[in-house]
Amino acid sequence: MPNSAADTVSPPPAGAADGTTVHVDRSWWSWNGAQGGYVAALALTAMRDERAARGQGELPVRALSAHFLAPVDERPLHFSAFALREGRRTSMSSVTAVQGGVPALTGSAVFGRTGHGPVYDGIPAPDVPRPEAxxxxxxxxxxxxxxxxxxxxxxxxxxxxxxxxxxxxxxxxxxxxxxxxxxxxxxxxxxxxxxxxxxxxxxxxxxxxxxxxxxxxxxxxxxxxxxxxxxxxxxxxxxxxxxxxxxxxxxxxxxxxxxxxxxxxxxxxxxxxxxx
Known part of the structure; x- marks a missing residue:
């Protein structure tokens, strides 16, 4: 999970469902709230953590979807994740983030085992100068x-x-x-x-x-x-x-x-x- 000394993770507040509470530092701001990609990455981590808490093995993520319901500020942001499906090769999870009692994000992820199959690359990288240039x-x-x-x-x-x-x-x-x-x-x-x-x-x-x-x-x-x-x-x-x-x-x-x-x-x- 992208983090820094300014990003802290604590247990959920008393009476809350199992999950993770995060404080997002203002150094992650974009316009009037936290950068959406960073909040979505935190949601992905929350779903991974929920899988680990159930004793599920590590699976690569194949897709992540996030709906942003409200800007996220520095107040405690609580993630609650749960399993939607647990199969032999594919797992699906859902997550909700709440701040100040108001939903700020809802999302889902698909996790899937690595297997064998055809290889195809239809989007080659553009031919551009290297970063140092x-x-x-x-x-x-x-x-x-x-x-x-x-x-x-x-x-x-x-x-x-x-x-x-x-x-x-x-x-x-x-x-x-x-x-x-x-x-x-x-x-x-x-x-x-x-x-x-x-x-x-x-x-x-x-x-x-x-x-x-x-x-x-x-x-x-x-x-x-x-x-x-x-x-x-x-x-x-x-x-x-x-x-x-x-x-x-x-x-x-x-x-x-x-x-x-x-x-x-x-x-x-x-x-x-x-x-x-």
Whole structure:
């Protein structure tokens, strides 16, 4: 689980159901609450912990879905997870996070054993310069405090708020402490770049995530040792005050790690074709 000395885990409050209570430090803020990818990663950890408490063996996660019901702040955030199905090869779990008595997140995960089957890679990694050849990008701390925990190096000329022609951003990313990639860190990175519409705009506006789903590949089963990931985010559609962003995450050696899709609200309702 992504953590730091500022993130603390404690037993659930008296009278609460079994689960985990987390205090999210403000260094994980994005706009007016905790970064959604980090909260989703905590939810995944809560489901793993519930499986372990039942004596279930470690299984790779194959899919994670999170619905964000309210912004998360620094108050105690309590996760309750439970099993939906326990099969010989596949396990499914559900999780709810409550803060101040109000649901903040609900989600689910699919865990599955590694097996044998066909191999196919339809999304090869783009041919871009290596991270050390790319400049460092610092996101504004007032909008994305969590970015200080990451090293972000754009791999193309596209920049957030650069007024470009395509709603796509591509960057090398790793945690500042160089932690290796795993499912939880990959979830954080899937939500770490600004919304792809920012590549078109020249002025920031809130585009919060309502739902995030991440599908993981078997490349994560062995937990790649390299800390770098190449992350691409693109807006597939925007209209009616909503947008759909797709993210693709590759390891440093070019293996596909995960595919993610987000449903976002565009708060001021302006068209992507007419940025303010």
């Amino acid at each position: 790319c400049p460092v990008l610092a996101l504004p701390s007032s909008l994305a405090a969590f970015a200080a925990r990451l090293e972000i190096r754009p791999a193309t000329g596209a920049r957030p708020l650069g007024g470009g022609q395509q709603a796509e951003l591509l960057a090398w990313m790793r945690f500042a402490d160089h932690r290796p990639l795993d499912a939880e860190t990959t979830v954080v990175l899937a939500d770490a770049l600004p919304p792809a519409l920012f590549a078109l705009w020249t002025e920031a506006r809130p585009v919060p995530t309502a739902e995030l789903t991440v599908h993981f590949t078997d490349a994560l089963d062995a937990r790649p040792a390299d800390s770098w990931a190449l992350v691409r985010i693109r807006t597939e559609h925007a209209g009616g005050g909503w947008g759909v962003d797709d993210s693709t995450i590759w390891s440093g050696d070019g293996r596909l790690l995960a595919l993610a899709r987000q449903a976002r609200t565009i708060r001021d309702g302006l068209s992507a074709k007419h940025p303010r």
